[in-house]
Amino acid sequence: MNTQVNLCGIKMKNPVTVASGTFGYGREYADYIDLNRLGGIITKGTSLKPRMGNPSPRICEVPGGMLNSIGLQNPGVEYFAENDLPWLRKFDTKIIVNACGSTIDEYVELCRILNKLDIDGVELNLSCPNVKAGCLAFGTTYEGVKEVTSQVKKVLTDKPLIVKLTPNVTDITLPAKGAEDAGADGVSGINTLLGMKIDIDKKRPVLANNTGGFSGPGIRSIGVRMVYQMSKAISIPILGMGGITNGDDAIEYMLAGATAVSIGSSNFADPETSIKTIEGIEKYMKKHNIEDINSIIGTVQMN
Amino acid sequence: MRAPEITKDAKPGQFLELKVSETGEPFLRRPISINSIDGDLVTIIFAVKGKGTELLSKVEVGKKIDIMGPLGKGVFEVQEYNNVAIIGGGLGSYPLYELTKRLKGKTSINVYLGFRDKSVVTCEKEFEEIGVNKLVIATDDGSYKEKGFAIDFMKKDIEEHMVDRIFACGPTPMLRAIKKYAEENNIPCQVSLEERMGCGIGACLGCAVKVKEDGNEVYKHVCKDGPVFFAKDVDF
Numbered sequence A: 001m002n003t004q005v006n007l008c009g010i011k012m013k014n015p016v017t018v019a020s021g022t023f024g025y026g027r028e029y030a031d032y033i034d035l036n037r038l039g040g041i042i043t044k045g046t047s048l049k050p051r052m053g054n055p056s057p058r059i060c061e062v063p064g065g066m067l068n069s070i071g072l073q074n075p076g077v078e079y080f081a082e083n084d085l086p087w088l089r090k091f092d093t094k095i096i097v098n099a100c101g102s103t104i105d106e107y108v109e110l111c112r113i114l115n116k117l118d119i120d121g122v123e124l125n126l127s128c129p130n131v132k133a134g135c136l137a138f139g140t141t142y143e144g145v146k147e148v149t150s151q152v153k154k155v156l157t158d159k160p161l162i163v164k165l166t167p168n169v170t171d172i173t174l175p176a177k178g179a180e181d182a183g184a185d186g187v188s189g190i191n192t193l194l195g196m197k198i199d200i201d202k203k204r205p206v207l208a209n210n211t212g213g214f215s216g217p218g219i220r221s222i223g224v225r226m227v228y229q230m231s232k233a234i235s236i237p238i239l240g241m242g243g244i245t246n247g248d249d250a251i252e253y254m255l256a257g258a259t260a261v262s263i264g265s266s267n268f269a270d271p272e273t274s275i276k277t278i279e280g281i282e283k284y285m286k287k288h289n290i291e292d293i294n295s296i297i298g299t300v301q302m303n
Numbered sequence B: 001m002r003a004p005e006i007t008k009d010a011k012p013g014q015f016l017e018l019k020v021s022e023t024g025e026p027f028l029r030r031p032i033s034i035n036s037i038d039g040d041l042v043t044i045i046f047a048v049k050g051k052g053t054e055l056l057s058k059v060e061v062g063k064k065i066d067i068m069g070p071l072g073k074g075v076f077e078v079q080e081y082n083n084v085a086i087i088g089g090g091l092g093s094y095p096l097y098e099l100t101k102r103l104k105g106k107t108s109i110n111v112y113l114g115f116r117d118k119s120v121v122t123c124e125k126e127f128e129e130i131g132v133n134k135l136v137i138a139t140d141d142g143s144y145k146e147k148g149f150a151i152d153f154m155k156k157d158i159e160e161h162m163v164d165r166i167f168a169c170g171p172t173p174m175l176r177a178i179k180k181y182a183e184e185n186n187i188p189c190q191v192s193l194e195e196r197m198g199c200g201i202g203a204c205l206g207c208a209v210k211v212k213e214d215g216n217e218v219y220k221h222v223c224k225d226g227p228v229f230f231a232k233d234v235d236f
Helices: A077-088 A104-114 A142-155 A173-181 A217-233 A247-256 A273-287 B051-057 B095-103 B124-130 B150-160 B172-184
Strands: A005-007 A010-012 A016-018 A040-042 A059-062 A065-068 A094-099 A121-125 A161-164 A186-189 A193-195 A212-215 A238-241 A260-263 B015-018 B030-033 B036-038 B041-043 B067-071 B083-089 B108-115 B134-139 B165-169 B189-192 B208-213 B216-221 B228-230
Touching: A010 A094, A016 A273, A059 A212, A065 A217, A077 A094, A077 A104, A094 A104, A104 A121, A104 A142, A121 A142, A142 A161, A142 A173, A173 A186, A173 A217, A186 A217, A212 A217, A217 A238, A217 A247, A238 A247, A247 A260, A247 A273, A260 A273, B030 B051, B036 B095, B083 B095, B083 B150, B095 B108, B095 B124, B095 B165, B108 B124, B108 B150, B124 B134, B134 B150, B150 B172, B165 B172, B172 B189
Parallel strands: A016 A040, A016 A260, A040 A094, A094 A121, A121 A161, A161 A186, A186 A238, A238 A260, B083 B108, B083 B165, B108 B134, B165 B189
Antiparallel strands: A005 A010, A059 A065, A065 A212, A193 A212, B015 B030, B015 B067, B036 B041, B189 B228, B208 B216
16 A cells, blocks of 8 residues: 655655644654654744744634634744754654745745755745735735745755645635746645634634634635645645545545645644544545555546 | 543643544633642643533543643742742632642742632632631622732731742733732742643644743743743733
8 A cells, every 4th residue: 555645756655744833843743643654744834034923812713623823933944944953854754844934035035045954845835814014915816926936946946845825815726827837846725714703792803913814624625625726727736735634634635636735723633633644544545445545636526 | 530641740830631522613622720639630620611611511420531731831839938829810729729739838828819709719628628827718799708809918918928939820910910019029929821722732832922031022832831930021
């Protein structure tokens, strides 16, 4: 039985990764699961300089999941390279750094540094809904994604580039095509959907930042639909995510066209979700006599 | 709950993350502070506030539940003192019980517990049985024992007899008042903070609190760096 997949040059032992922002730099979860079993780890969104993040409350629960507005709090790429990367490298898993910035220059400068690090790939975060400048500003249009991706491609010469896309658009295939046309090696999605929860007694939003990104099982059907649409529109591999809680959910994404998947906020509900997802995929393969997991990618038959 | 893996290392101030649903709704675990450790038994006390705590309140005796813990690196410091004041408000009284037990014999202890009214006073007997120097139970409306705020009774006693540590847990306005008082009087003070949590282990960075570090303001996290902080360090 083969569970290995090749996500735009990143050869993973299985298709299961953990999503950016839900797994820190891995240390917290190493007490709960064997990181060696993961196909890959997508790091916390990392910027050129340290970022303080947004005020509290930063998260709240909603039906089907949660809202977050962390604001990309991170210690910056230098700190990551010195303190977290050497530790992460001790594990037999692929390391993909989620890169975020506020301007094109910042993305380029950051990726110039990432290009020299001992990492397996870069996920370009063009879709964080919680940071005013940058990110989302580039991520919603064909032209915006194409522009920043092509600038980054010029400096990120030695690592595969995956562009993470936002679902907060009318047609996700347009930014996806922008990424492909600019030479991205893959795309990932979906990021969170912008939401808001109001405290009716205080008559104010619960989150200090007013709005936040909705994640959890409630967004899965949207993610599956968008991955399917992208898989029909582009030919580069897709890292699918959004509300995956187990192997069955992961299989849904793969049938829709994802080469690999990410476990996001379900890590919070159960730190073992990623491991259970790997086991669930294997169980599905046995049940359906599937020799190679690659044989199911994008094979959904539409009604 | 019988949980030897938890009780063997648990420290006063730490908390547990309890899975309340198998269906994924509600989605997140519920963080609840440890009230007491007795052998391999761990006790929590919580109020039914929403769907999660309601489900938790219906768990039957004998059933296994999924718990992460003990969590939190910031804990109450158990060591020798001369005099300490332990002050709790409402639900915040419960985590102070294990602390009081462990401080017994190491220092003179005054405990001040404030509640909204008589109907929510709990744990009085348990605190009494520890045998502290002084136990004050106060209700805001005077419907039980002393009338007034716990902090005012504490202040009055401290004016007569200085303490070398305050331990506090309770609603944020109460903790703010205690922080102010402790700073004005140069009393080292530890507070247990609450914030909306995601993962409980420091990965999601949800439960942020502003902390002064080497003169700079940074965000630390209640679940991992706390839940107990020195009051002078935190801006909440």
